[in-house]
Amino acid sequence: MSTNGWREQKHQEVFESVLRGLERRRALDPGFELSDARNTLKHLYIQEGNDQEGRGEPAAIALASTIAAYEHFIAEWKDAGQGDSPREPSPAAKTADRGVAMSLEIRRVANLHELKAFVRFPYRIYSGDPCWVPTLDLDDLNTLRRDKNPAFETCEAEYWMAYRDGSPVGRIAGMINHPANAKWGTKLARFGWIDFVEDFAVAEALLKTVEDWARSKGLEGLHGPLGFTDFDREGMLVEGFDEVATLATNYNRPYYPQYLERLGYAKDIDWIEYQIHTPSVIPEKVLRVQELIAKRSGIHLHEWKNKKELIGKWAKDLFAILEETYAHLYGTAPLSQKQVQAYIKTYLGFVDPRFTKIVVDKEGKLIGFGITMPSLSRALQRARGRLLPLGWLHLMLALRRPTVMDMYLIAVKPEYQSRGVVAFLMTSLNQSAIDAGVKIAESNPELETNVEVQGLWKGYEKRQHKRRRIYTKKLLP
């Protein structure tokens, strides 16, 4: 353990044990009241203020951690309906934060070595967590590196990490997507890749860093978590903390949104997610309607054969439809040709004819598509961010023998919407899932305002199990 690591460990141990003790007491002792906890905390403040001399560092850390645990416990109790005014960090809370954050430091990520540490930081919080799904390090690095991601032709970004006593305790990215600002008429910076240990001071310092950076660039507000584009992970989980994330989604602990709200961030918009049970048969009626549409209009499903055909013949039109149909959705911005090429290379190389469907009109022109993929959640957890030595094998097995499907993209050309084109996509995807033995599908994030896409699940057995949020804050000059 590093010379400083023991401090962090000590803090964590004491904090958790005091908190557990308080929670147990609250559960078992009907006479224990909020005022009792407050009184003890008052004494702890006095102790902390008066007894500096002669106290060893471990004792100081233990006291600060005890105070932090009491603060946390009281705030949680208050939040659970004791009718107190909204939580404000007391001067003592700040002291407690300082007690464990004496050398809290924010450092800009300045080289590839530090960027790798930035990418690996979430393992410090989530390693072994069954709900968290890591990214592949290489994917993250390719997105974050200026020399790799064509988004940098029109975007700016900086990354920072927080360290306490030399140990990493948080990370954040600040980005400016100029085409998005131009399109939506905004002057906003984005934050993303945000992770921090359960310590308000760390979250505060990280967000303040991005706020100051955004202000220095003449911007008026911040929103996030977002990526450079819609293809990066976005949104902060606010519901569904016991659900397994997907390849496309972030996982975070409940204290993240609590801290953001305490820092003045408010909801901008939410995405919701569904888990859908694969129906074991496709209703006859739906198939009959489909036949009728095909007979009358010539619209039909095109069975593409291999990746060469998909990438060579269909990819360009597919992205054109995507850009056209997704343009009204939150945060989207036009993609450059280089970005489109990069996404084609990254994503379309993995798709499988069984699980990606395309629909064409009578002239054979692409009018709609649906891209789904076997869930890689478990495989990514096993790979722990790396393809070698065995990560690739976990991913290959998951792709070959799926049990859960992830829905990624679905779109129908506007002039063909509401005409049943989507039925071809849904029924054929459904049939492939049945054939492959898939029982469950994950919708992945759908904007709460996107009623069209939610309409697709009308007749299915489903549950809405997650909700993730974009937060926003105006920056005062």
Ligand SMILES: CC(C)(COP(=O)(O)OP(=O)(O)OC[C@H]1O[C@@H](n2cnc3c(N)ncnc32)[C@H](O)[C@@H]1OP(=O)(O)O)[C@@H](O)C(=O)NCCC(=O)NCCS
């Ligand atoms: C989402 C989208 C693909 C839906 O297509 P659409 O043509 O608008 O879908 P509609 O709801 O009008 O459905 C048309 C008909 O298809 C059929 N249909 C819809 N869902 C179906 C399903 N799951 N299975 C079988 N048939 C279905 C129905 O006959 C429906 O008619 P009805 O509403 O009278 O029952 C389309 O609106 C779109 O491209 N939106 C923009 C892109 C987008 O938002 N993508 C999702 C991002 S998360």
